[in-house]
Amino acid sequence: xxxxxIVGNHKMNVSEFENSQEPxxxxxxxxxxxxxxxEGHTIVLCPTFVRMEHIADVVDGTGVALGSQxxxxxxSGAYTGEVSPSMLAEMGCxxxxxxxxxxxxxxxxxxxxIGKKALAALTNGLRPIICIGESVEQRKRGKTIDVISKQIxxxxxxxxxxxxDASVIAYEPVWAIGTGISATTEQIEEAHLAIRKCCRERGxxxxxxxxxxxxxxxxxxxxxSCQHVSGALVGGxxxxxxxxxxxxxxxxxxxxx
Ligand code: PGA
Numbered sequence: 473x474x475x476x477x478i479v480g481n482h483k484m485n486v487s488e489f490e491n492s493q494e495p496x497x498x499x500x501x502x503x504x505x506x507x508x509x510x511e512g513h514t515i516v517l518c519p520t521f522v523r524m525e526h527i528a529d530v531v532d533g534t535g536v537a538l539g540s541q542x543x544x545x546x547x548s549g550a551y552t553g554e555v556s557p558s559m560l561a562e563m564g565c566x567x568x569x570x571x572x573x574x575x576x577x578x579x580x581x582x583x584x585x586i587g588k589k590a591l592a593a594l595t596n597g598l599r600p601i602i603c604i605g606e607s608v609e610q611r612k613r614g615k616t617i618d619v620i621s622k623q624i625x626x627x628x629x630x631x632x633x634x635x636x637d638a639s640v641i642a643y644e645p646v647w648a649i650g651t652g653i654s655a656t657t658e659q660i661e662e663a664h665l666a667i668r669k670c671c672r673e674r675g676x677x678x679x680x681x682x683x684x685x686x687x688x689x690x691x692x693x694x695x696x697s698c699q700h701v702s703g704a705l706v707g708g709x710x711x712x713x714x715x716x717x718x719x720x721x722x723x724x725x726x727x728x729x
Contacts, residue, residue: 476696476723477640477682477703478508479516479601480710481541481569487519487711490526494713501717502534508720509535511727514703515720516567516601517710521555524563539567539601542575545588547596557596568593569705571603571627573646583623587630594635601640601682601705602627604667608647616645617666624670633675640680641667642705648685650707655685657698664700689718696726 480487492498505515518539519527528538544554560568570593571586590600604623606616620643628636643663648655655663664681671679683695684705695701703723709715 473512474702474727475512475514476727477514477516477680478720478723479539479567479569479642479682479703479705480518480716481572481684481705481707482517482519482523482710483541483574483707484520485711486523487517487527487713487716489713490519490523490530492713497713497717501713502531504717504720504724505531505534505536508724511724513720513723513727518567518569524565528564537567538563538565539569540565540598541569541572543568543570543589543593543598545585545592547592557592557598561596561598566598567601568598569601569603569642571623573603573605573644573649577646583626584630587627590627590639591631591635594631594638599638599640601642603642603644603684603705605644605646605685611645611647616663620663620667621670624667624674628674628676636671636674636676636679640682640702641671642682642684643667644684644705650686652686652688654687654691654695655683657694660695660698660701664698668700687719689715689722692719692722693726696722697729 516537516539540560543557547556547558570589575581593600606619610619680702682703687704687706
């Protein structure tokens with residue numbers, strides 16, 4: 473049976489179930505979480521920093537893990553506005569997203585910096601979800617595989633093989649994020665296979681590889697059924713109780729297929 477990772481990235485939003493006025497929907501979602509975790513799947517919710525404790529209370533007893541959308545590479549110091557991996561671990565966080573394309577774009581994060589963040593996360597016992605992916609121009613120029621291989625290489629050169637063993641990669645083509653246009657299963661299979669090969673060549677044997685970019689209740693079955701897809705990083709759809717529940721249900725279904 474396959475074991476999937478389903479990660480909800482709330483970005484700078486408050487998800488529906490945090491302040492839910494619909495107890496039945498909320499109960500159904502929490503029951504689905506409990507079922508999925510009981511069957512060996514990993515469910516991670518990544519709210520904004522200020523909602524972390526609240527989310528931890530909401531999912532208490534379900535086995536859902538808490539993740540952060542970012543961290544700094546140092547554990548303390550004069551870094552205004554930042555949050556360190558040790559502080560996140562202290563709050564009960566066990567996962568952290570690093571290298572999301574929105575941060576690469578808006579905060580000018582480089583592969584080297586992302587490698588440092590992943591290393592700091594690993595050193596503090598957090599599992600990094602390392603985001604990689606090509607822009608639309610890079611895809612049009614036929615550079616997708618080159619781009620994602622270079623991203624893996626840079627991060628590998630900072631963290632090393634042994635450290636990366638505890639990480640997860642999320643392949644997120646930039647053009648598919650928040651656009652409603654997910655990559656096709658052929659594009660996903662091709663990229664995931666290339667990532668798998670690239671990791672194996674560097675001695676990282678069984679790195680889970682998630683797909684992210686407009687994953688929805690409608691396409692989750694198709695995406696999760698792809699051979700090298702180990703799960704999904706879900707943005708927009710993770711804010712809705714019904715859509716996110718449906719994606720977790722897909723994971724449960726696909727694992728039995
Ligand atoms: P999306 O976002 O599901 O809204 O496309 C995915 C992500 O940014 O991780």
